[in-house]
Amino acid sequence: MDYGAMDIDQVGPRVIIRESFPNRADFVLEHVDLAFANSLRRTMLAEVPTMAIDLVEVDENTSVLADEFIAHRLGLIPLNSKQIEDVLYTRDCDCDQYCENCSITLTMHAKCTGDEIMKVYARDLVVAEPRPNEWVGNPVITDEAGLGPVICKLRKGQAVRMKCIAKKGIAKEHAKWAPTSAIGFEYDPNNKLRHLDYWYEVDPIKEWPVDDRNASWESEGGPQQDDETFDYNAVPSRFFFDLESIGNLEPDAVVQQGIKVMQQKLAAVLQELAGDENRNGNAGGDGFGVQEPDGMQGGDYGVDQGYTTPYVNPGATSQWGGGATPYGATPYGQSGWNQ
Amino acid sequence: MGTPGTSIRYRTDNKTYRLQTGQTPIVRPPLYNEYGLDNFPNGMNAVVAVISYTGYDMDDAMILNKSAHERGFAHGTIYKTKVIRLDENERTNKARSKSARAINKLFGFAPDSFVSAATRSKLDSDGLPHIGAKVTEGDPLCASHNVTYDPAKTSSVAYINNDGVTQLHKYKDSEVAYVEEVRLLGAESGAEPCQSLSIKLRIPRSPVIGDKFSSRHGQKGVCSQKWPAIDMPFSESGIIPDIIINPHAFPSRMTIGMFVESLAGKAGALHGLAQDSSPWRFTEQDTAGDYFGEQLRLAGYNHHGNEPMYSGITGREFAADIYQGVVFYQRLRHMVNDKFQVRTTGPVTQLTGQPIKGRAKGGGIRVGEMERDALLAHGCAFLLQDRLMGCSDYRREWVCKGCGSFLSTQPTVWGGALGGRRGKGTGVVRCRRCARKLADVIEEGSEVGIGEEWEDGSGEKWVGGEDTTIVAIPGVLRYLDVELSAMGVRMRFNVGP
Numbered sequence: 143m144d145y146g147a148m149d150i151d152q153v154g155p156r157v158i159i160r161e162s163f164p165n166r167a168d169f170v171l172e173h174v175d176l177a178f179a180n181s182l183r184r185t186m187l188a189e190v191p192t193m194a195i196d197l198v199e200v201d202e203n204t205s206v207l208a209d210e211f212i213a214h215r216l217g218l219i220p221l222n223s224k225q226i227e228d229v230l231y232t233r234d235c236d237c238d239q240y241c242e243n244c245s246i247t248l249t250m251h252a253k254c255t256g257d258e259i260m261k262v263y264a265r266d267l268v269v270a271e272p273r274p275n276e277w278v279g280n281p282v283i284t285d286e287a288g289l290g291p292v293i294c295k296l297r298k299g300q301a302v303r304m305k306c307i308a309k310k311g312i313a314k315e316h317a318k319w320a321p322t323s324a325i326g327f328e329y330d331p332n333n334k335l336r337h338l339d340y341w342y343e344v345d346p347i348k349e350w351p352v353d354d355r356n357a358s359w360e361s362e363g364g365p366q367q368d369d370e371t372f373d374y375n376a377v378p379s380r381f382f383f384d385l386e387s388i389g390n391l392e393p394d395a396v397v398q399q400g401i402k403v404m405q406q407k408l409a410a411v412l413q414e415l416a417g418d419e420n421r422n423g424n425a426g427g428d429g430f431g432v433q434e435p436d437g438m439q440g441g442d443y444g445v446d447q448g449y450t451t452p453y454v455n456p457g458a459t460s461q462w463g464g465g466a467t468p469y470g471a472t473p474y475g476q477s478g479w480n481q
Numbered sequence: 482m483g484t485p486g487t488s489i490r491y492r493t494d495n496k497t498y499r500l501q502t503g504q505t506p507i508v509r510p511p512l513y514n515e516y517g518l519d520n521f522p523n524g525m526n527a528v529v530a531v532i533s534y535t536g537y538d539m540d541d542a543m544i545l546n547k548s549a550h551e552r553g554f555a556h557g558t559i560y561k562t563k564v565i566r567l568d569e570n571e572r573t574n575k576a577r578s579k580s581a582r583a584i585n586k587l588f589g590f591a592p593d594s595f596v597s598a599a600t601r602s603k604l605d606s607d608g609l610p611h612i613g614a615k616v617t618e619g620d621p622l623c624a625s626h627n628v629t630y631d632p633a634k635t636s637s638v639a640y641i642n643n644d645g646v647t648q649l650h651k652y653k654d655s656e657v658a659y660v661e662e663v664r665l666l667g668a669e670s671g672a673e674p675c676q677s678l679s680i681k682l683r684i685p686r687s688p689v690i691g692d693k694f695s696s697r698h699g700q701k702g703v704c705s706q707k708w709p710a711i712d713m714p715f716s717e718s719g720i721i722p723d724i725i726i727n728p729h730a731f732p733s734r735m736t737i738g739m740f741v742e743s744l745a746g747k748a749g750a751l752h753g754l755a756q757d758s759s760p761w762r763f764t765e766q767d768t769a770g771d772y773f774g775e776q777l778r779l780a781g782y783n784h785h786g787n788e789p790m791y792s793g794i795t796g797r798e799f800a801a802d803i804y805q806g807v808v809f810y811q812r813l814r815h816m817v818n819d820k821f822q823v824r825t826t827g828p829v830t831q832l833t834g835q836p837i838k839g840r841a842k843g844g845g846i847r848v849g850e851m852e853r854d855a856l857l858a859h860g861c862a863f864l865l866q867d868r869l870m871g872c873s874d875y876r877r878e879w880v881c882k883g884c885g886s887f888l889s890t891q892p893t894v895w896g897g898a899l900g901g902r903r904g905k906g907t908g909v910v911r912c913r914r915c916a917r918k919l920a921d922v923i924e925e926g927s928e929v930g931i932g933e934e935w936e937d938g939s940g941e942k943w944v945g946g947e948d949t950t951i952v953a954i955p956g957v958l959r960y961l962d963v964e965l966s967a968m969g970v971r972m973r974f975n976v977g978p
């Protein structure tokens with residue numbers, strides 16, 4: 143691969159969308175390093191905000207399923223999250239519990255009156271108005287009959303009446319906020335980098351299936367030839383993504399949102415690294431910058447004296463803070479354990 | 482855990498385990514269908530990767546995908562039934578044939594009694610819990626009050642409460658539960674008022690670290706960590722395993738069946754088939770590996786069931802391809818929530834002052850000889866002292882430095898000469914063994930200074946034995962001294978300095 147020529151032609155990452163469906167996007171990400179590509183994958187999997195039911199107030203539940211079980215099922219129903227920027231995180235909102243700016247209320251009220259078993263579907267969730275925008279909070283329904291997933295089944299006389307509060311969140315917190323069901327990820331389909339050492343019985347080329355589309359996409363094409371020299375300095379730079387959306391966000395929106403989240407996180411890192419002169423008196427002095435708030439507690443991160451040996455401790459106080467054991471005076475009537 | 486029956490709703494077992502999110506196994510024998518076992522699901526099809534990843538799958542431990550858990554993987558419930566009897570402590574003879582006049586307690590709040598708002602919010606006006614209510618340790622399950630039978634009044638209120646006191650029957654377990662059902666157990670004759678109550682409680686048990694799982698091949702393991710899905714390894718198609726187990730679980734146990742199930746399950750999932758797991762269907766020439774391997778090959782997978790996988794943390798492809806398939810996993814009923822034991826201080830035995838045994842009673846776990854040796858080998862003498870003495874039978878005991886005895890020290894009392902508090906303890910402890918009787922000393926003609934003599938509890942006056950001090954010892958040491966002295970053996974302690 144001629145990296146030198148490419149650097150001149152191409153600066154920065156390049157995305158080639160190979161195929162696009164309502165709930166799938168197949169694209170190739172080029173001229174980025176592995177860490178970047180994987181970061182994007184991880185962000186899209188776990189940090190793209192979506193809507194999901196987070197609180198359920200059970201008014202009536204005479205179905206055979208327990209309250210918490212139905213609540214769990216409700217949480218997993220995908221809700222439309224288009225233009226979710228219009229919705230605030232509840233923790234950032236001024237309200238006490240939840241409000242129109244940070245949540246969407248859906249109500250489920252169903253009772254079986256007939257002799258046949260009645261199914262309650264996602265379409266039976268009624269979205270309350272007003273809400274931040276016209277899409278957000280609608281249950282995602284993709285089947286032809288327009289029913290959506292089954293929530294529960296009711297027998298004659300049984301009823302469910304629940305108030306569901308959907309909130310904005312990310313899949314890092316709970317999988318119900320995941321925008322994708324899976325993200326296919328591959329690089330170097332011809333194994334030219336030899337990251338993978340195929341296990342085989344007779345012939346790895348015969349025994350191992352190759353993703354033809356990805357393999358032939360690589361301009362060099364074909365498996366390693368015997369006369370080809372191995373470039374041990376080569377690094378992966380082309381990544382094949384196959385993203386499948388759950389339906390709450392369009393696949394391209396998932397990618398865009400993922401990039402946005404990553405940008406925000408990187409911006410936060412840069413800001414921390416640059417240091418704030420006003421906040422951190424001797425910024426750059428210790429070389430660590432501002433500390434993570436939930437990191438190690440107290441003390442100067444950079445100027446730790448290290449472990450001081452408790453033996454031959456000239457002071458009267460021992461390493462355990464004062465000369466006393468937890469039981470009052472030290473045993474054996476001495477003033478310090480090492481005197 | 483599984484589905485113990487179709488009549489769970491109507492049963493009142495003391496304890497029942499139930500799996501909430503059961504599935505039908507992909508790999509199964511024909512009899513599975515014949516017996517209709519789909520009506521009683523007892524496990525879940527898990528995507529299992531056999532890989533040593535992060536070390537948290539060492540030694541039969543397994544890593545669970547946190548997202549899989551959040552989607553409901555292996556969620557379970559325990560149903561417990563508590564029966565509350567009002568007539569429990571009374572004459573248990575007469576075989577429960579109580580007459581109307583023998584009843585002296587009724588369920589419900591005492592009329593006009595004071596009931597706190599907290600209790601009101603937990604119990605309904607009839608003194609019984611709300612269905613679906615959450616109960617935590619110490620919460621009331623129901624209320625009752627004392628009554629006396631009034632034979633003169635034959636109307637509806639034949640029982641009169643006189644003290645206006647409401648008794649609460651509390652929930653004593655430490656786990657959060659939900660009230661599933663309340664049953665009033667009426668009298669046999671139907672004439673007397675209700676005297677017992679059966680409350681069915683539901684305890685949700687989502688899988689946590691320390692819970693036990695198993696495939697159907699006896700490959701049991703304990704969940705040691707729930708990794709976020711993004712940190713788990715993934716295949717090229719983006720599949721993230723639900724469970725990671727360690728390859729070392731296989732060579733010595735030779736559970737080839739699990740490999741075959743993994744292969745068959747994967748092929749079945751890819752093609753939408755329920756696979757037949759009958760034994761002896763294959764021969765040395767026509768092997769299961771080839772049969773299911775061919776199915777995998779047709780689905781575009783390696784026929785051995787291996788797949789290239791990537792590290793979820795770095796995104797780099799692993800050097801080895803990973804055996805990944807679909808295996809039916811069961812949740813076993815051994816859960817940490819029923820087993821964990823922890824204690825710093827707590828109840829002790831009378832005799833030795835050492836902690837009692839038993840998890841239920843809040844006892845300790847013994848630091849035995851081997852544990853002691855391990856601590857010694859690590860040089861943790863201070864920790865050892867804390868385990869063996871500080872958290873056990875730590876005692877401060879008076880000892881005589883002169884004669885080295887615990888047993889000869891005794892408290893002194895105020896004598897008549899020193900004021901009005903005669904007979905009260907002075908707080909000073911002297912050794913009686915090293916002391917001499919005041920009378921003998923005077924008879925000898927020796928000088929006795931002011932305040933040198935002391936008095937014991939029986940009025941005898943003594944001189945000397947001042948060389949006493951307090952030492953910290955394990956309580957059993959003194960007990961040993963007592964036992965030995967009973968056999969005529971004296972222990973002598975050299976107390977320094």
Ligand SMILES: [Zn+2]
Pocket residue numbers: 232235236237238239240241242243244245
């Ligand atoms: Zn709000």
Ligand SMILES: [Zn+2]
Pocket residue numbers: 881882883884885886889912913914915946
């Ligand atoms: Zn003595």
